[in-house]
Amino acid sequence: MTPKKLPYAPLQEVIFEGKWELSIDPHTKTFVDPEYPFALGKFQQSINSKFPVYKVKIPGGIPFQMLSHQPVHQFWSKDGIWPVIQYGPGxxxxxxxxxxYTWEDTFFPLAKDTLLNIKNAYSTELAFISYTLRYIDVVNIKNYKFTNWMDFVKENINVEFNNNFIPPGPLSQFNFEQTFEINEVGTLEISFSNGQDHKNEEIFIWQNAVSGKNALTCEELVSWLSKAHGFCSNIFKEICKKDFYDSFISR
Amino acid sequence: MIVLLADKPEQASMSTILKPDNEEIFPKWFVKRRNYVAPNSTVFPDITVFSGDIIDLLQKLNSFTSLKYNWDSYGAIPPSLMSIRNARRFLFKNANVSLPFYFVSPGINGEVMIELNKDQKAAEIYFNPDGSEELLLYENNNCILEKEDVSSYTDLIEFFNE
Known part of the structure; x- marks a missing residue:
């Protein structure tokens, strides 16, 4: 039986992002969220008891019409403590x-509440036109057998990785991205890359992101989110080879 | 005409490792190379932008080019362009590594010093006019390490993050 939460889960961040349809401002001919200034107050009030720490990502003075679909405000439960809700025009x-993170107990209920609070902050029905559920996973290679990146990927990930030419030198950086069409939910993006952590140590990064672009209501988006999670969860298990996956359970 | 400071723009993008906002609370990982790991991430922020602290240090560093002989009224030599350039490159390269940059100052012999400081630990890196570098590590005000070969800063990162 799959554990509810992997003891050594490589998850670094999970991001759910929903963008709703904007209106065209007749004067500036730009896309705007006309209710945004009023909705901000209502939304903040609805989450203030659980997310009292407020931060602004973008300096003041920039007209909100120029910030469409960009998170401007962050709401933290405590300073530097996740989860974080970000909000901006649209x-x-x-x-x-x-x-x-656990899906059932924390993330999904909070995502549902957040969407409900957004819905209630607006007087008109929102149409979500772009939405993504993204998982970013990272492992430090020092915790694994490592000789080179090509072998590391071959030994741990269920993808083929070969160069049919003589490499001119050691592989130092790589980034693979693949996007798959999935009828029920939209697209699934899988990416692998290497990098360095804040201690300059080598890390392996992989991301699974499910995205949709069909217009959905708030309630439909909640349903989509549940399906998207199912795809991300399954693909995570399928991508990892057994020993690699087992390293997230015990060491 | 100051030509040594005209480093190529890509030097800024070489350093794309991010410093955690609060690593005591939660250790975070950062991705090198890709400028935009994940839109709207709070763990992997936009790495195309330096923090305000680094920008302040870079601006101060650039201001050293205007120092003249006797800038301290005691006969100090102005920082050499080599010292300024190397200090600048160090900041660019390590701007987003988990290092507690504190301040930058000119030395009286034409060198530039970058100081790092965290709790009871401090480090001074000297960028000398002849291109050499020196690293001094302090703990509780006692110098615990002094070395001239500073080609790798792994020790420095470990020192502040152990």
Missing amino acids: VVTLNDTEKN
Whole structure:
């Protein structure tokens, strides 16, 4: 039986992002969220008891008409403590890290509440036209057998990785991205890359992101989110080879 | 005409490792190379932008080019362009590594010093006019390491993050 939460889960961040359709401002001919200034107050009030720490991502003075679909405000439960809700004209995101994350108990209920609060902050029905559920996973190679990146990927990930030419030198950086069409939910993006952490140590990064672009109501988006999670969860298990996956269960 | 400071723009993008906002609370990982790991991430922020602290240090560093002989009224030599350039490159390269940059100052012999400081630990890196570098590590005000070969800053990162 799959554990509800992997003891050594590689999850670094999970991001749910929903963007709703904007109106065209007749004067500036730009896309705007006309209710945004009023909705901000209502939305903040609805989450203030659980997310009292407020931060602004973008300096003041910039007209909100220029910030469409960009998170401007962050709401934290405590300073530097995830989860975080981000909000801006036409966009809301929910971000969490491995420390708190479980789908059933924390992330999904909070995502539903957040969408409900957004819905209630607006007087008109929102049409979500772009939405993504993204998982970013990272492992430090020092915790694994490592000789080179090509072998690391071959040994741990269920993808083929070969160069049919003589490499001119050691592989130092790579980035693979693949996007698959999935009828029920939209697209599934899988990417693998390497990088370095804040201690300059080598890390392997992989992301699974499910995105949709069909217009959905708030309630439909909640349903989509549940399906998207199913795809991300399954693909995570399928991507990882057994020993690699087992390293997230015990060491 | 100051030509040594005209580094190529890509030097800024070489350093794309991000410093955690609060690593005590939760350790975070950062991705090198890709400028935009994930839109709207709070763990992997936009790495195309330096923090305000780094920008302040870079601006201060650039201001050293205007220092003249006797800038301290005691006969100090102005920082050499080599010292300024190397200090600048160091900041660019390590801007987003988990290092507690504190301040930058000119030395009286034409060198530039970058100081890092965190709790009871401090480090001074000297960028000398002849292109050499020196690293001094302090703990509780006692110098615990002094070395001239500073080609790798792994020790420095470990020192502040252990």
